[in-house]
Amino acid sequence: MxxxxxxxxxxxxxxxxxxxxxxxxxxxxxxxxxxxxxxxxxxxxxxxxPKPAEWLIERSIGVGSPPTQVHRGGCPLARGVRVKAISEDQARRALYEHVSACSFCNPDTALQVIPE
Known part of the structure; x- marks a missing residue:
């Protein structure tokens, strides 16, 4: 070969x-x-x-309990079953009705609501 x-x-x-x-x-x-x-x-x-909510309201413990705080959407302190998405008008109304604004995300500043 x-x-x-x-x-x-x-x-x-x-x-x-x-x-x-x-x-x-x-x-x-x-x-x-x-x-x-x-x-x-x-x-x-x-x-x-789904698009994340822009405004959230947190309620205290118990069925039918009153709201305790308003949060901006995405606030890390607004987690859990006691938080519900709300509209901008509802958030503004809640702040005017003396529901506390979250001191972390400051929804009152974002909505330009001055508490009385």
Whole structure:
């Protein structure tokens, strides 16, 4: 059996490299497709997520209990089952009716309500 020439070996090396490059390119294309689907899924989920409330009212413990504080939406102190989303007008009215404003998020300042 004769040994292959240098030129034949170089052509063989070229074919091997092309096959590896095609396989690598196909793998990268699969990774790209997976990442595009992940980002599209995140965009769809964000579009379906409800818009956070701009104003919140917190009530004291007990059914039918009076409101205790008004918060801005996203206030970290306004968490739990005793907090309910309200409109801007309802928040303003509650502040005028002497419901306390949260000292952390200052809804009275944001609504430009000056307590009496």
């Amino acid at each position: 004769t040994e292959p020439s240098r030129l034949e070996l170089l052509y063989f090396a070229r074919r091997v490299i092309m096959q590896q490059a095609e396989a690598s390119l196909a793998q990268v294309d699969r990774w790209i497709a997976v990442e595009e689907e992940r980002e599209a899924s995140q965009r769809r989920a964000a579009a379906l997520r």
